[in-house]
Amino acid sequence: MITSVKNNCTDYLRKQSVRQHHVGIQVTSATTDTPEVIYTIGELEEMLHTALKQLPENVRRAFELSRFGNMTYNQIAEEMSVSPKTIEAYISKALSVLRAELKDYLPFVLIIYNIS
Structure with missing residues (x-):
């Protein structure tokens, strides 16, 4: 159970990191449209x-x-x-x-x- 919780937390943090990265790209590109x-x-x-x-x-x-x-x-x-x-x-x-x-x-x- 501990491993499952750890893996879910890791997955969540990784997904958030990817989303923040893409949002940063969108903000940058929006300023140079x-x-x-x-x-x-x-x-x-x-x-x-x-x-x-x-x-x-x-x-x-x-x-x-x-x-x-x-x-x-x-x-x-x-x-x-x-x-x-x-x-x-x-x-x-x-x-x-x-x-x-x-x-x-x-x-x-x-x-x-x-x-x-």
């Missing part, structure tokens, strides 16, 4: 929304709640009345589709939307 950068971000947003529309409704909803709503898999599972493992499978499927659809732009999308 040029019209070209703003246009490129708009294009990426459109491509992301197009890719998300291709997903089945339940997969898209789980992905959006997880990545844009900052909900945990357990919270999403309760809201959607499915198991957390099902949510995990939905997110995995969504990420694989997004990787395929946005393969050339995925690093930029990850930075913009903090999808990690």
